[in-house]
Amino acid sequence: MKINKIILVATLLTSMILGAQTSDKITLHVNPFIGTGAAHGSPLSGNNYPGATVPFGMVQLSPDTRSTPDWSVASGYNYNDTTIAGFSHTHLSGTGVAELFDVLLMPFSGSIVKEEAGQNAYQSKFSHEKESAKPGYYSVELLDYQIKAELTATTHAGFHKYSFPKNKEAHIIIDLDHSMKKSDWNTRIIASQLSFPNDHTIEGYRVITGWAPMRKVYFHAEFSQPIIRNHITDGGNVYDNAKVVNGNAIRAILDFDISKQQEVLVKVGISATSIENARLNVQTEIPAWDFNGTVNTADAVWEKELSKIKIEGKAEQKQIFYTALYHTFIQPNTLSDVSGDYPAADFTVRNSSKPYYSTFSLWDTYRGAHPLYTILQPERSADFVNSMLAYYKVFGYLPIWQLWGQENYCMIGNHAIPVIVDAVLKKIPGIDAEEAFEAIKNSAMREHPGSPFGIWEKYGYIPENLKSQSVSLTLEMAYDDWCVAELAKKLIKIDDYNHFTKRSQFYKNLYDKEISFFRAKDDKGNWIGPFDPLKYGANGGYPFTEGNGWQYFWYVPQDVKGLINLVGGDNAFTKKLDTFFTLEDKPEEVNDNASGFIGQYAHGNEPSHHIAYLYNYAGQPWKTQQYVSEILKKMYNTTSSGYSGNDDCGELSAWYIFSAMGFYPVNPSSSTYVIGSPTLKEASIELKNGKTFKVIAKNVSDKNIYIQSAKLNGKSCTKTFIRQADIDAGGTLEFIMGPKPNKKWGTKLVDRPVN
Template sequence: MNIRTFLLGCLGGLLSLTSCTNNPAQTDYSAFVNPFIGTGGHGHTFPGATLPHGMIQPGPDTRIDGWDACSGYYYADSTLNGFSHTHLSGTGCCDYGDVLLMPTVGKQKIGNQGQQMAYASAFSHQNETAEPGYYSVFLDTYGVKAELSATKRAAIHRYTFPESKEAGFILDLDYSLQRQKNEEMEITVLSDTEICGRKKTVYWAFDQYTNFYAKFSKPFTYTLLTDSMPTSATDATKQPVCKALLRFNTTQGEQVYVKVGLSAVDIAGARQNVETEIPEWDFNQVRTNARKEWNKYLSKIDIQTNNAEDKTIFYTALYHTGISPNLFTDVDGRYRGMDLQIQQGDTIHPMYSIFSLWDTFRALHPLMTIIDPKLNNDFVRSLIKKHQEGGIFPMWDMASNYTGTMIGYHAVPVIVDAYMKGYRDFDVEEAYKACLRAAEYDTTGILCPSLVLPHLMPQAKYYKNAIGYIPCDRENESVAKALEYAYDDWCISIFADAMNDVENQKKYARFAKAYEFYFDQSTGFMRGLDSKGEWRTPFNPRASTHRNDDYCEGTAWQWTWFVPHDIDGLAELMGGEEAFAHKLDSLFTASSELEGETTSSDISGLIGQYAHGNEPSHHITHLYNYVNRPWRTQELVDSIFKSQYSNAPDGLSGNEDCGQMSAWYVLNSMGFYQVCPGRPIYSIGRPLFDKAVINLDNGRTFTIIAHNNSKTNKYIQSAKLNGKPLSKLFFSHNDIVEGSVLELTMSNTR
């Protein structure tokens, strides 16, 4: 049956070729995860130890500066600076790298030489292991084996030393990624086994507070360095120094343990976090518990396949979706709010940070509504609380800082999507109020306007007032901003409808159509329009000037398709279904050449001008389903599986972006994707696996079975839902929640 008529080698563990068992509790899903995927290329992933959505991320730092230092680790490097306790994973901006610890043997060296600290050690990937909740490496320079594991808020280290009378550690508090400005630093030795300290850094998160408490299993003598020193041999600039040099004797094979707790609140919070979560020196138990936590998270989806590589890619992708947002509440319920004040919350519904919303509203949060809606509700509560504390939703919240990064107000679709799917365990009235506030932003009423960075936040003064659109000669990235505002406003319009707010429903439904202003019939692209009502000239749809043109990390080729809420309307602008499909075909067949002096490095993973390595393209392959060409969705999704994801350090075609790149893979490899968060409808694509079972939190399962599936059989010949033939390649979120079976029969012909 042709469905033309539809309307609309794990490096650290052992692989098994068998399918997952029927009892998720008996399956070691972590064995299928390769944390090194994405640590090369420009994936920027983090291979260290952490728990699902944990506060602390102890792991290796191999470089300090540059774009590929975003997670602190880059696979091509062969030296290691030490192990810091805060890391971002998969971002396009860099920060963190706090409280670095490095074991040493021999004379302890201080200073840095380019990307390496003077105390850095050589290492080999052959002597390196990473698995969920555990990281280990042998430090060649010192002959020390390092092992790290973690709980939610604390880390435990185990170091196996050689015999030495000059063994020790360097605890480097002034170290950070990208050489951040340390405005405040303080380090105190409490006893011959305890150290604590605090720091405030200024960088991407311009008011980031870190407090730590460290407990050592072996007594030490120490020297504190709290003066200043040149940054390098050729740079006489003095930088503040805050380091503890610890020394002791060791016997051959002696193991020394370190426990570290962090808190954004105070040192007492850091100490309580580690003493509560790691009361003993049992490294193996912490490691075992961490693996159990990851297996619990990964068990939310069972896949059946005989392809070991695909299985590793899938469970690594699912693992990457569980790293952020990060817990930001101490064990006593305290946290630092968006007003940078200490708040008393609770541990039942803790606060979270690291919201890369421009990326994650598209697939990460929709995935969470399926596999862990209660956790996603906690994310929603966090966003609402941030609105209350700071006066507005953050666009990109890091450590309770308004970074002002990226565009749009995408807390809105995260909240509206949850609400429309029936997940409403939050203050709905306050959420609605916050959505309206974000859409009509100005500095009036902001509790901390200096913290919000008003010059970086969305401005409603153009298209929501007299002009009716955002003029490209007055606002940078005008087309991208306008398209995203239109979508976000559509989300508000359906939220308003649900709240029986007729006036705002009509108002925001009108704003949702604002995308029409930017479509140029003569070129067939979304194009900048200046304050005189004239098109941006000259115009080149493949031109890119990174973050300084009419688009955002993209070109007209990619951004023309961002109207997920009104695909029929976009098709009508383009001249109807045939013209729309023809234009869509040209996206994937056009030359991949980009033009411009500073083309955006984020435009990556190109198939024609489709850029899978960046988020604006992620919904596009499924647009064919809306114009009766589902076979094109199926073959293009299949080509993306093969060309954009692999079981290798460079196995991602762009920044991981806090789980978004991986969430796309998780959803699509099971056979579906949500094109428009806020509209609880899923588009069927090309299932990669013979069978996928989603274990829902209500005790039911949603199962996707692909009959006659193979690498060549990528086309769907027929589809059934609960035994009944589907007349269209879409199904609802309720179909998932109620527990259903989707059966797809595959073929090598369309």
């Protein structure tokens, strides 16, 4: 009896320990369905996908709920859809343009319908009740076929597990024609091939052009069971049991005998360089048929990466925070193979001993995501920068929006510049500062779609009649030039420093003091009218890019003090901010990216992201605390409509991560973080040097949003900013929070952020 009691106590203790370990597991807080579909009547949701991937991997194996995805389902998946068209191996997370969707597989059971019906005939209904996802794993039941589909991934390979029903024929479609709408971005398959080296293997490629030009995608797929027959179509051509087929609309149906084993496993390696490398990728990363082992490995990799920040807070906060961190760590994406081969900008294959990365959504991610990487991913930050520098050496200037190793010229400015300057000035190891300066200087001096250098130098602004989006271009190019000047100063290049500092002040040339707004001029220096600060522009044909005059007014992160002086001082500046956050008037038409409104503030798109923090620069930090807290509460939740706009490769997520901890990089290349309103009880950042930087918010709650006092490493702190050096040194930033503003804290001139 005594022994039984001992066993019982030991069992209970073991259960408690295991339970505690499970509850502490960070991947359990990640909900990949956040941001995958807007609620009824809501704006954009995030455009995220729920499928399987690993941090910064090449493969994103995820369901596509449309046979021809477009901008409204740019990630391929919409939570509000009811059917699945298949599972493809590459996706973009949170973008406003649909692209990739390479090598789609779709299992089905029962009889084959006419091949002419195409892959659409085999889509299946699904239910969220029979769907689940976690980092590195996704599963769903295909209701029309009673098939359970499970997916996991490594860096370069996808792993499928299909459990078929008994007594039905089993088939798997492999589709090389699946893509976004062929009418969008002139998308078309230039060439593709399927070949069957043996009865367990398919290999092939496709060359596709669209938003990203001339993408070459190679694959090698191995099946756990033999393929007993194949049926291939290429447009109107039909082939049975072919060994190789070339075409530009290839789709195959593969037949399997599951009388002895109902599960069919598929390992698919992807490469941007060759079939041989695709084969090597999968054989290196998934050598065995151990699906659960691959799932566990993916989970362990995610656990390690997500553990770089440990937080204390409410369960809902943890779910939003760690899902946001998960989303920031999905990209940039590895483009090099395990061999080191990668596709260069000139379409040759080159080799690197370090990973080569692509998917640089720089107009978005330079603001918050890349500064976050310098803290949490310093080694990868160096690889990101060196990938950009390698691209520059071949292409002639730095990437603007680079995808699958090629430039698509999306958005304005050249915001690889602030990313590179930020990394160099933060002394990230492994970056050659002189090479970096050559690249950023030449990119800022050469004519290209993102930065019209010739008219910039000639006029001191961008004339709207010569180049549309002129006001946004002027403001963003001025910021890039400030970044060039800062690195020139660091490297003691005085002439360059003076030249680019002068250019960084060009923003003033479009300020109309009569109306206190930035507005467009023509090449004769005349204001272009009529001017309506509420009217939106999209991506051309208007002076503002994805925003209006109100939202772009605040875009001078390199010289906030200068902007305050233009307006007429602190009082005028804060009064204008007050109007900005309370002016509800909207025109009938807004850009599709404008969402998540608080007055004219639109959190759903990046030009607004730094604005709530600007009160600190004018001596009213309690208003920064008020609005940051409001944004954190209103613009993020745990549903499929969890974001107020496109996540844009993790940028909305990065804003949440920084802001929930209590600070944000208003000027992303200044090594300065402006303090807002911490919403977490505690956040501990594990640094590469083995130190920890901890932020504590005592008494924080839904009502206690205002900073009463602060200490940095035990000493009283009234400054409304911290520096990178404070984080690197480790230590503790401690806030005392309360329900009412302390209008004395952080208001003195010496307490305000400097650029």
